[in-house]
Amino acid sequence: MNQNYAVPAVALVVLATVLVGALGLRISRTTSDFYVASRTVGPRLNAAAISGEYLSAASFLGIAGLVLVQGPDMLWYPVGYTAGYLVLLVFVAAPLRRSGAYTLPDFAEARLESRSVRRLAAALVVGVGWLYLLPQLQGAGLTLHVLTGAPRWFGGVLVAVVVVATVAAGGMRSITFVQAFQYWLKLTALLVPALFLLLAWHGDGAPRVAFDEPAAFREQRTVRVDDTLDIKLAAPLTVTATGTVDGTRHHAQRLLLPAGTHRVERGTRLVFAPGDPVPGGDAGGSGMSTPLAHARQERPLYATYGLIVATFLGTMGLPHVVVRFYTSPHGVAARRTTVVVLGLIGAFYLLPPVYGALGRLYAPELALTGQADAAVLVLPHLVIGGVGGNLLGALLAGGAFAAFLSTASGLTLAVAGVLTQDVLPTRGVRHFRLATLLAVVVPLAASALVGGLPVADAVGLAFAVSASSFCPLLVLGIWWRGLTPPGAVAGMVAGGGSALLAVTATMAGLPGGGPLHALLAWPALWSVPLGFLTMILVSLATASRIPAGTAAILARFHLPEALYAGQRTAPREVQP
Amino acid sequence: MNGFLAGMFAAALPLVAAGFWAGRRTARPQGLGDLGTPVEHATFQTLHTASLAAPPLRAGLTPDTARRAVRGLRTLLGTDALCLTDGSSVLTWDGAGEHHSAEILQRLGRIRETGRGEAFRIRCDDDGCALHWAVVAPLTVDDRVHGALVACAPRESAVLVRAAGEVARWVSVQLELADLDRSRTRLIEAEIKALRAQISPHFVFNSLAVIASFVRTDPDRARELLLEFADFTRYSFRSHGDFTTLADELHAIDQYLALVRARFGERLSVTLQIAPEVLPVALPFLCLQPLVENAVKHGLEGKTDTSHISITAQDAGSEALVVIEDNGVGMEPERLRRILAGEAGPSAGIGLSNVDDRLRQVYGDGHGLVIETAVGAGMKITVRLPKYQPGVHSAPGRTGPIPRTR
Numbered sequence: 001m002n003q004n005y006a007v008p009a010v011a012l013v014v015l016a017t018v019l020v021g022a023l024g025l026r027i028s029r030t031t032s033d034f035y036v037a038s039r040t041v042g043p044r045l046n047a048a049a050i051s052g053e054y055l056s057a058a059s060f061l062g063i064a065g066l067v068l069v070q071g072p073d074m075l076w077y078p079v080g081y082t083a084g085y086l087v088l089l090v091f092v093a094a095p096l097r098r099s100g101a102y103t104l105p106d107f108a109e110a111r112l113e114s115r116s117v118r119r120l121a122a123a124l125v126v127g128v129g130w131l132y133l134l135p136q137l138q139g140a141g142l143t144l145h146v147l148t149g150a151p152r153w154f155g156g157v158l159v160a161v162v163v164v165a166t167v168a169a170g171g172m173r174s175i176t177f178v179q180a181f182q183y184w185l186k187l188t189a190l191l192v193p194a195l196f197l198l199l200a201w202h203g204d205g206a207p208r209v210a211f212d213e214p215a216a217f218r219e220q221r222t223v224r225v226d227d228t229l230d231i232k233l234a235a236p237l238t239v240t241a242t243g244t245v246d247g248t249r250h251h252a253q254r255l256l257l258p259a260g261t262h263r264v265e266r267g268t269r270l271v272f273a274p275g276d277p278v279p280g281g282d283a284g285g286s287g288m289s290t291p292l293a294h295a296r297q298e299r300p301l302y303a304t305y306g307l308i309v310a311t312f313l314g315t316m317g318l319p320h321v322v323v324r325f326y327t328s329p330h331g332v333a334a335r336r337t338t339v340v341v342l343g344l345i346g347a348f349y350l351l352p353p354v355y356g357a358l359g360r361l362y363a364p365e366l367a368l369t370g371q372a373d374a375a376v377l378v379l380p381h382l383v384i385g386g387v388g389g390n391l392l393g394a395l396l397a398g399g400a401f402a403a404f405l406s407t408a409s410g411l412t413l414a415v416a417g418v419l420t421q422d423v424l425p426t427r428g429v430r431h432f433r434l435a436t437l438l439a440v441v442v443p444l445a446a447s448a449l450v451g452g453l454p455v456a457d458a459v460g461l462a463f464a465v466s467a468s469s470f471c472p473l474l475v476l477g478i479w480w481r482g483l484t485p486p487g488a489v490a491g492m493v494a495g496g497g498s499a500l501l502a503v504t505a506t507m508a509g510l511p512g513g514g515p516l517h518a519l520l521a522w523p524a525l526w527s528v529p530l531g532f533l534t535m536i537l538v539s540l541a542t543a544s545r546i547p548a549g550t551a552a553i554l555a556r557f558h559l560p561e562a563l564y565a566g567q568r569t570a571p572r573e574v575q576p
Numbered sequence: 577m578n579g580f581l582a583g584m585f586a587a588a589l590p591l592v593a594a595g596f597w598a599g600r601r602t603a604r605p606q607g608l609g610d611l612g613t614p615v616e617h618a619t620f621q622t623l624h625t626a627s628l629a630a631p632p633l634r635a636g637l638t639p640d641t642a643r644r645a646v647r648g649l650r651t652l653l654g655t656d657a658l659c660l661t662d663g664s665s666v667l668t669w670d671g672a673g674e675h676h677s678a679e680i681l682q683r684l685g686r687i688r689e690t691g692r693g694e695a696f697r698i699r700c701d702d703d704g705c706a707l708h709w710a711v712v713a714p715l716t717v718d719d720r721v722h723g724a725l726v727a728c729a730p731r732e733s734a735v736l737v738r739a740a741g742e743v744a745r746w747v748s749v750q751l752e753l754a755d756l757d758r759s760r761t762r763l764i765e766a767e768i769k770a771l772r773a774q775i776s777p778h779f780v781f782n783s784l785a786v787i788a789s790f791v792r793t794d795p796d797r798a799r800e801l802l803l804e805f806a807d808f809t810r811y812s813f814r815s816h817g818d819f820t821t822l823a824d825e826l827h828a829i830d831q832y833l834a835l836v837r838a839r840f841g842e843r844l845s846v847t848l849q850i851a852p853e854v855l856p857v858a859l860p861f862l863c864l865q866p867l868v869e870n871a872v873k874h875g876l877e878g879k880t881d882t883s884h885i886s887i888t889a890q891d892a893g894s895e896a897l898v899v900i901e902d903n904g905v906g907m908e909p910e911r912l913r914r915i916l917a918g919e920a921g922p923s924a925g926i927g928l929s930n931v932d933d934r935l936r937q938v939y940g941d942g943h944g945l946v947i948e949t950a951v952g953a954g955m956k957i958t959v960r961l962p963k964y965q966p967g968v969h970s971a972p973g974r975t976g977p978i979p980r981t982r
Contacts (some may be wrong), residue, residue, distance in 0.1 A: 030849045036829035037848040038823045040855045100858060100970075102963040110968055156596055175891060176853055236673060327853045329823070417894045432893050544640070556969065 008149040009394035013185070013401045014162055019179045021166060040329040043177055047340030049176045050324045052183030054341075055348055056407035060186060060400050062456030063349075065372035067356025068363070074356070076307050077350035077456055084315025085345065092316045094331035095478045095557035097433070102326045103418055104319060105454045106336075106471055111477040113547045114485035118490075119472065122422035124440075124496050127317045128466045129415035131503065132318070133408060133443035134450070135458035138371065140404040141447070142455075146374040149396050155404075156447050159516075160440045161186050163409045167416070175413075176327060182406040183344065189399020190351045193380050193392040197358055201335030205338065207361060217272045218366065223365040225268045231279040233259050239276075243268025280363040290545040299518045306522025307460060313528060314463030317470025320410035320420070330425065330561050355379060373455050408440075415439040450507050461503040468527035469496025472535045478535075478557055486548050487539025495531020499523045581619045587758065625652050626746065633750040637723055638716070643666035649725070649747070653739055657707060657728040661666045661686065665723070671726055673707040676700070680710060680726050687714050693744070695737050698728070706730045711737050711746030717751050764937060773863075775812045776869070776927070788839070801838055804831045812862055820861035821970045822854055822889060822896065822961075829868050829887070836872055843876065849888040853897035858970035859961050860934050866927035867900045867945075867957050874904035874955055898959040906953045916945070939965055 031037050039050075039284070059081060101107035107119040108114075137156030144155035161394040167293075201207075236258050242251040244265035245257075264270065272278075315321065328334040359366065359375035362383050366372045377400065380392035419435035469492045476483045476491075502523035519526065547553075589961060612620070632641040642660040646668045650658040657671035661684060667676045676698055683696065693713040701708065707728040708824030715723045725744040729736050783805050790798035808831040811824070826848075837844055868885065875883030883904055890897040916929050933947045949955040 030847060032846050032848060034833075034848065037850040038826045038830075038855060039852065040823060041852045100964060100968075106964040111967075112963070114909055174851065326856065329821075329856050413893065443662055 003337050005390045005394035006397040009398035010144075010147070010401045013398040014405065016185075017178060017182070017402070017405055018166055020163075021174060040333075041327045043328070043333055043336040043340050045176060045180055046327050046333075046337045047344055048180035048183045049327075050179075050321060050337065050341050051344040051348070052179035052181070052186065052406050053320050053324065053410040054318075054345065054407070055183065055186055055403060056459065057136050057143075057400065057403050058456040058459035059349070059374045060190065060403040061139055061143070061353060061376050062135075062459065064355035064359060064376045065366075065374070067353055068359040068375045069367040069372045071360070073304065074456075075312070076304055077460070078352060079317075080308055080311025080463075082342065082349055083312050084347050085342050087312050087344065087571055088316045088321075089335060092474050092478060093325065093334045093338045096322070097325050097328055097334035098331045098557050098559075098561065099553075102323060103414070103421075104143050104322055105418060106315065106475075107322075107420055107477070107490065109474060111547075111553060112483070112488055113549060114487045114488075117485050119422060120489055121470075122418045124417045124465070124469045124492060125501075126415055126423070127496075127500055128317065128441045128462055128470075129319050129411050129418075129439070130446070131462035131465060132459060133411050133440070134447050135413070135455045135462075136404050136408045136411070137444055137447045137456045138458070140401070140408075142371070142373055142398050143377065143404070145395065146371065146377055149428055153448060156444055159404050159408050160444050161459075162405060163412050164436055165439055166409065167413070168433050176266070178411065179324075179406055183348075184401045185402045186399050186406075187348055187351075189395050189402070190348070190376075193396055194351050194354050195382055196388070196392055198354070199380060201358060201361075205344055211298065216277050217274055220274055221272050221365055222329065223270045223272065223368060224269065224551050225264050225266060225369060227448040228264065228266045229369065230261050230263050232258055232261050233278075233279050235259055237279065238273070240271035272365075278367050299338055299515075302518055302525065303522050306464075306525040309528055310467050310522075310524035312467075313524070314465075314467035316474055317466030318462075319414035320407070323414050323417070324410075332560065352376070355541040364419060366399070369418040410435060414440045452525060458507070461506065464522070464524040464527065465496055465499045465503055467524050468499040468531045471528065472531040476532070476535055476539075478554075480539075481550055481554060482539050482543065482546060484539045484542045486542045486545060487535050487537075490538040491531045491535025494534040495527050498530060499527040502527070584712060607889060622652065628704075630750055633747060634754050636754040636758070637662055637667070637751055639667045645747075646670040649743060653727055653736070653743055655727045655729050655736065659726040659728075660715075660723065661726065662723040667723070671703055671728075674698075675702070675705075676707065676710070677729065680712070682708075683712060684724060687712055687724055691716065691719070693737070693741055695732065697732075710734075712742045715744055715748050715751060717748060717755050722751060744971050767937065769932075775809070777871070779832075779835075780809075786835065786839045797838070800931040804834045807831050808835070814861075818860060819858045819970045821966055822857045822859060822864075822898075824970075825859065825861065825864050826850065826855075826887075828862070829865050832868065833872075834864055840876060843882050844872065845882055845884050846885070847886040849886070849895075851889055851891045853891040854889050854961075854963075855969075857896045857961055857963055858965075858968050860968075861939050863931045863934055864898065864900070864959070866931050867959070870927050870959075871900055871902035871904070871955065874906065875902040877905050892960075896961045896963060898961060899956060900959075901954065901956045903954040906949045906951050906955055908951055909949065912947060912949060916947075916950050935959065938968060 047522060057277050059078070063074065063077050066077060099107055099110050101110050103122075104125050105118045109118040127152050138156035141152040141160045144150045144154065144158065145152050171489065238254060238257060240252060241255050241264075243250065245255065245268060246262050248267040325337070328337050355376045359372075359379055362377055363378060366375050366378070377393060377396055380389040382395065383389070385393065413436075416432060416435040416439040419438060420432050424431050424435055431552050472491050472495060473488055475489070502520040506521045618814045625648050628650065629645045632644035634852070635641050637660070646658055646660055647659075647670055650670050655674045657669065657676075659669045659677065659680065660667045660680070663682075664684070666681065669677060671861075679698055683694075691714055693711070695711045697708060698710050707730060709732045711728050711729070713725045714721045714729075715725060725740060725747060727736060729738045784854075785802045785831055787798050787805065790801065811828045811831075833844075833846060841885065868887065871885045873919070875885060883902065886899075886901045888897075888899045888901075890899075912928075916932055918929050928945065928947075934936060936944045943960050946958040946960075947955065948958075
């Protein structure tokens with residue numbers, strides 16, 4: 001990867017983001033015409049902004065990496081990330097907008113008229129936001145590491161600094177334009193190289209790989225091991241090694257490795273022959289890289305359903321998605337926006353699997369060295385090469401950075417907003433800046449402590465927590481009269497709290513295997529029903545505590561705005 | 577392994593936090609335990625029990641508040657059964673012997689008439705029931721009996737009669753405070769209603785005069801202005817809802833400025849910069865128009881060249897920041913302070929202080945107007961509007977701009 005191209009591309013993206021953010025409003029919205037000034041955000045613009053904020057590192061890099069390593073089972077990720085908006089559209093979008101709530105704690109307070117439910121919701125929003133920020137920062141670190149060889153922590157720090165600096169300098173004046181711009185940037189950055197890669201693949205005779213077989217090397221390939229790793233062999237394999245394998249030094253010797261686990265020290269070169277299956281790797285030797293992969297291999301069906309439940313139901317509780325619905329002028333517009341989001345995101349998610357499939361074909365050794373998340377970035381260089389490959393690689397690098405920046409800034413603002421309103425003592429501009437710093441620094445510190453889960457998996461964990469706490473609150477809050485404040489608190493604590501504990505244990509790399517480990521790694525399948533059930537049962541037990549205004553609140557949630565206003569007032573006077 | 581330890585630490589953090597919170601919630605002031613004599617101890621204990629029973633009753637006498645208060649009150653009196661009633665029914669019964677409630681309700685009517693407490697023997701067919709005497713003490717607010725406190729005991733006791741009377745008086749004070757709270761809320765509501773924006777009579781007069789001047793020379797223009805005027809007055813006289821959206825308020829400001837421009841022509845220029853994210857924000861209605869009116873007045877006062885007004889609305893996290901700026905004559909800060917405090921008399925115009933009062937009523941004291949000005953330096957007014965505030969819902973007048981009638 002030629003860094004002479006990548007670094008300017010990343011710098012350009014950062015600069016463009018800051019410029020559009022600071023100047024976009026001044027250019028497009030300074031007017032003396034009130035009809036121009038009071039034009040609300042249309043569904044298409046808002047949908048592009050939501051998509052831009054939503055498509056994170058997990059979508060841009062992570063899905064391709066997972067498909068590369070584990071094959072077509074991982075296509076459930078893009079399906080789940082998209083289908084979440086369908087559930088949001090059907091059950092939540094319009095009533096949420098009509099509630100007038102800006103954040104999820106606002107919704108909890110508007111629906112249940114209780115400060116304590118609000119505080120709990122705020123705590124969970126911060127938790128989910130931090131969980132979601134963590135993989136973004138780690139992904140940024142990985143990207144810069146692959147592109148320029150910078151240390152792994154550098155990318156995360158860079159993203160954090162850019163986000164905090166823009167907020168401190170007065171914030172994104174035109175956040176909607178920035179995020180919409182980022183969506184189109186990301187789509188272009190993924191689409192154009194994909195077309196060239198497909199052309200190159202076609203020119204190569206359009207080789208096909210059966211997805212069900214383990215990935216194999218198509219030609220003789222030398223793999224340099226940068227970090228000490230354990231490789232697992234299902235069958236004996238002959239390689240040519242230069243360096244240290246299993247504690248013995250070799251110098252360009254052919255080795256017959258028996259089935260089992262072998263330790264390869266850093267700096268070793270392994271040469272594989274064409275047709276060799278790609279062995280499974282376990283980077284770092286610390287035993288905490290991909291616990292999820294083991295759980296998935298052991299119980300594929302359970303893992304898949306866990307993933308489906310988490311992503312389908314988790315989208316509605318993502319703090320940075322919820323705040324964007326406030327921008328829609330009314331409930332119907334919110335619904336229309338969601339439909340457009342489905343289209344935009346669906347189009348985008350056609351692309352990452354292409355990279356995953358091509359990566360399995362052309363760069364299978366990434367699975368061995370534990371850098372599968374970088375597959376998207378290195379493919380043009382491997383497949384096309386030359387200046388063209390470098391340029392396309394630079395475009396992808398820029399797109400990846402757009403993904404980190406947009407999602408990270410959206411999440412940071414959402415978390416910082418909740419921190420200023422519900423956690424820090426008084427409101428004010430200075431407190432908002434402090435909250436921004438707090439919102440970024442905690443996941444940044446955690447990203448240094450907690451080891452590298454695959455980006456898409458780590459995001460999946462945030463979805464699981466959101467699905468088990470906010471999905472019950474939103475769905476029952478909107479569709480069930482019987483919800484009470486104690487019920488909501490109990491449900492959020494039982495569902496969200498247990499999911500949070502399971503997720504933290506998984507991220508910490510709790511050793512062990514077996515059913516318990518699978519349960520912890522994919523909590524949504526039990527924690528979501530637990531959350532719903534607790535919320536319903538406790539609400540039924542405390543039926544006397546149903547808020548007095550429930551009927552009026554639900555009427556406001558569900559009736560179209562014009563109708564609600566008309567029904568509430570006396571017939572209007574004759575209009576001129 | 578290092579990472580594993582770090583992870584365990586991270587996993588333990590929420591637990592520690594939860595434990596800390598639970599500890600804070602359940603902690604009792606233990607520090608006073610070894611302070612003072614046994615008598616003082618008893619006093620502390622009694623005062624503590626009383627203070628715990630007070631908060632629920634501050635919300636008034638309802639089955640829910642009575643249920644939450646009655647346990648503390650029974651500890652205070654040390655009786656076997658304690659019951660709180662309102663004028664006609666038993667709200668809650670703590671302790672044994674709930675079957676006596678019918679008999680006690682019969683006595684309630686007489687107590688309501690006399691307003692005096694009494695002790696009487698209660699009949700009981702149940703041999704196992706130990707309660708033979710009841711003490712009824714009225715709960716009065718403003719000399720009217722709102723309910724009663726009934727304590728039941730196995731035998732007649734002058735001490736209990738006295739204690740029940742005192743506790744009833746203490747509860748009555750709480751109920752009076754609750755009543756006070758309620759009237760304060762009503763007062764605030766009434767104040768908000770009274771503060772409802774009024775359009776200034778000068779504006780009505782000037783607009784009609786301007787329209788009249790166009791009737792002969794430019795009938796089309798006159799018709800258009802008349803329609804703007806009608807639209808603006810309909811907006812300001814509308815009867816439903818106290819709140820509107822920023823988009824609708826901007827629309828009203830536009831109509832207002834159209835009428836002003838008809839009078840002053842090219843002397844007035846306006847620049848807008850509105851972040852589209854904040855257009856759906858709900859706000860008390862007609863609370864920006866008076867600020868614009870103020871800016872127009874100051875901008876044109878004593879000047880012959882053009883006056884410039886800029887209106888910006890920015891997205892600032894969970895708030896919208898609206899700034900209205902003019903380059904007019906400005907104002908002495910001291911005079912402005914008097915106007916905002918309502919000491920400047922009616923001639924100074926009620927616009928600014930009215931808007932300030934209403935914003936403080938709705939959003940709290942942290943959200944009043946922030947005004948920067950000096951003589952000859954123009955004026956800059958900043959309003960911070962929270963995107964969400966409990967109880968603030970815009971009554972939608974229209975969705976999106978209405979096409980102009982031409």
